[in-house]
Amino acid sequence: MTDTSDDDKYRAPALSKGLDILELLASGAEGLTQVDIAKTLGRTTPEIFRMLMVLRQRGYVELGEGDDRYHLSTKMFEVAHRHPPLRRLTAIAGEAMQKLADALNQSMHLAILSSGRVLVVAQVDCPDNHLTSVRLGAQVPVADTASGRVLAAWMAPPALDRLLAEMAEPEPRRAGFLADLPGVRAAGYCESPSLTIAGVHNLSAPVFDVSGRVAAAVTIPFITRLSGTSTVGPAASRQALVEMAADLSRRMGAGARG
Missing domain, CATH: 3.30.450.40 (GAF domain)
Known part of the structure; x- marks a missing residue:
C-alpha cells in the first residue's frame, strides 16, 4: 500500500486556488486581469474564471470600473x-x-x-x-x-x-x-x-x-x-x-x- 503524507491526505485544491488568488490580489494595488492571474499562478484561464466568479459572488473580489482588472474588496478586512x-x-x-x-x-x-x-x-x-x-x-x-x-x-x-x-x-x-x-x-x-x-x-x-x-x-x-x-x-x-x-x-x- 502506498504511503500518503498528511499534506496529500488533506489537500483541498479548490480552496488552495481560491486562497492563491486572494493572496495574489492582496500583494498589489493595481489589480490584475483574469489572464494575468492565471499566468502568475500557473493555472488555466477557465479554472481561474470559475474561482473568480465564486469569489465575486461571495463579495471577496470585484472588477474595477471600466476595466477588466480584479481587485480585493473590503470584505476580508470586515x-x-x-x-x-x-x-x-x-x-x-x-x-x-x-x-x-x-x-x-x-x-x-x-x-x-x-x-x-x-x-x-x-x-x-x-x-x-x-x-x-x-x-x-x-x-x-x-x-x-x-x-x-x-x-x-x-x-x-x-x-x-x-x-x-x-x-x-x-x-x-x-x-x-x-x-x-x-x-x-x-x-x-x-x-x-x-x-x-x-x-x-x-x-x-x-x-x-x-x-x-x-x-x-x-x-x-x-x-x-x-x-x-x-x-x-x-x-x-x-x-x-x-x-x-x-x-x-x-x-x-x-x-x-x-
Whole structure:
C-alpha cells in the first residue's frame, strides 16, 4: 500500500486556488486581469474564471470600473474585524486614540501582526490641516516600522523565530532589526526616525492582552509643523502615548492573571 503524507491526505485544491488568488490580489494595488492571474499562478484561464466568479459572488473580489482588472474588496478586512479579540481591541482603542490625537495634534494608528507583516487596523487623524497618516488596512514590512519593533520586542524566542522566517529579510536588515529589540523592551516603547519618510519621528507603544502578550502597537508618526501648531513636543507626546497604551492594556485585561 502506498504511503500518503498528511499534506496529500488533506489537500483541498479548490480552496488552495481560491486562497492563491486572494493572496495574489492582496500583494498589489493595481489589480490584475483574469489572464494575468492565471499566468502568475500557473493555472488555466477557465479554472481561474470559475474561482473568480465564486469569489465575486461571495463579495471577496470585484472588477474595477471600466476595466477588466480584479481587485480585493473590503470584505476580508470586515471579516477579520468580526474576530472577537480584534473587535474588542479596536472598539476600546478608537475613542482613546481620537482624544489623544486631538490633544497632541498628531495622527496615530493601531497595528497588529498578520502573516509576517504589520497590518494597520485602526487610524485616527488630528484636527490640523496638515498631517501624516497611514492608510487603514495597509500592510507594511515589519522591519520598516516602529510598530514592528514593538510587536516583536516582547515575543518569546520560538514566536520571534517564526516571525523572522515569515519576514524573509536579508541578513543585514534582520540583524539590525534584532539589535533594536532589547532596547525597545527595556524602554517600554520604540522611538526612532521613520525608515520610510524623512522628517517623521515615530513613537510607538505596546498594548498587552490578558495573556501578557503584545496584542497591538499604537504609533504616532510625529511631525513638527513649521506653522507653530505643534504645541506638544515629542517627549511629552511619547509619555502621553505610553500612558494611553498602558490604559488600553489594563482595559484588555493585562495584569489580571496573578
